[in-house]
Amino acid sequence: DAGVIQSPRHEVTEMGQEVTLRCKPISGHDYLFWYRQTMMRGLELLIYFNNNVPIDDSGMPEDRFSAKMPNASFSTLKIQPSEPRDSAVYFCASSLTGRFYNEQFFGPGTRLTVL
Amino acid sequence: SQQGEEDPQALSIQEGENATMNCSYKTSINNLQWYRQNSGRGLVHLILIRSNEREKHSGRLRVTLDTSKKSSSLLITASRAADTASYFCATDGDNDMRFGAGTRLTVKP
Numbered sequence: 270d271a272g273v274i275q276s277p278r279h280e281v282t283e284m285g286q287e288v289t290l291r292c293k294p295i296s297g298h299d300y301l302f303w304y305r306q307t308m309m310r311g312l313e314l315l316i317y318f319n320n321n322v323p324i325d326d327s328g329m330p331e332d333r334f335s336a337k338m339p340n341a342s343f344s345t346l347k348i349q350p351s352e353p354r355d356s357a358v359y360f361c362a363s364s365l366t367g368r369f370y371n372e373q374f375f376g377p378g379t380r381l382t383v384l
Numbered sequence: 385s386q387q388g389e390e391d392p393q394a395l396s397i398q399e400g401e402n403a404t405m406n407c408s409y410k411t412s413i414n415n416l417q418w419y420r421q422n423s424g425r426g427l428v429h430l431i432l433i434r435s436n437e438r439e440k441h442s443g444r445l446r447v448t449l450d451t452s453k454k455s456s457s458l459l460i461t462a463s464r465a466a467d468t469a470s471y472f473c474a475t476d477g478d479n480d481m482r483f484g485a486g487t488r489l490t491v492k493p
Contacts, residue, residue: 273426302481312427312472312483325480360426372417373481375426 273376275361281382287349290379293342294363302373303336303346304360312360318344351383390473390487398492403460405487407473408453416449417474418458421486427472430458465493 274293282288294301302317316326321338329336333352338344348355358380362373391406407416415434419427433440433449433456440447446459460467470486 311485314480314482328480362427372429372432373427375419375428377426 273361273363273374275359275376275379277379278377279380279382281384282351283384284352285350286383287347288351288355288381288383290346290359290361290381292344292346292361292376294344294361295374296342298363298365298374299341300364300366300373301338301344302362302364303344304362304375305357306360306378307357315346348381351381353383356381356383390471390484392487393485394488394490396490396492397463399463399465401463401491403463403467403489403491405458405471405489407456407458407475407484409456409473409475409482409484410454411475413451413475415476416447416456417476418445418447418456419472419474419483421470421472423469430471460489463489463491465491467491 273295276291299320303315304312305315306312313328315328316336317324318338321341334348336346358378360375360378362375364371364373389408395403397403413435415432417432418430420430421427431442431445431447433447435451444461449456468491470488472483472486474481474483
């Protein structure tokens, strides 16, 4: 298996633009997580899905952020409109069972820069 | 917000020495995990210890958990230059998983 795949790896955009980050979890994993990592706030859980259903989105910072998982092999995290403070590395992770009870496999991340 | 707090924030040692990193947390947990992150990469799971376990080994890694003190330690024995990375503890409560700020380990050859 190729592991968790994220695209793009780097994204540079201007304030106000829409940004869409993509994630393909490991086949067979039924949990998918989106994280954001910054120097100031560290690694934060934004939202997670179980069997394509959003379970907890309390970590999503604002209404500008939205996430979907239309099927078991694809998820998106959208920021609209983007702001400079959204600049961060966004990670997607997946796990096989049990929410947080098993190891999570992380993707390489998308480094987002909002100018 | 972060729950786990790693200590120290940075650690620099010589190859062959042991490295010990500590993690403290605030609320009760079901399990605690340790992850490694190489610069510019995603996190890699190292080891998971459940709340009813006190010690766990995996290769050169040894993890302890003291739920009464709400703390855990990660020991890397016989360190190598390739162990240079940031190490994070992650705790799960009832509703989410929280990562600490990490310990930046540098192993000098």
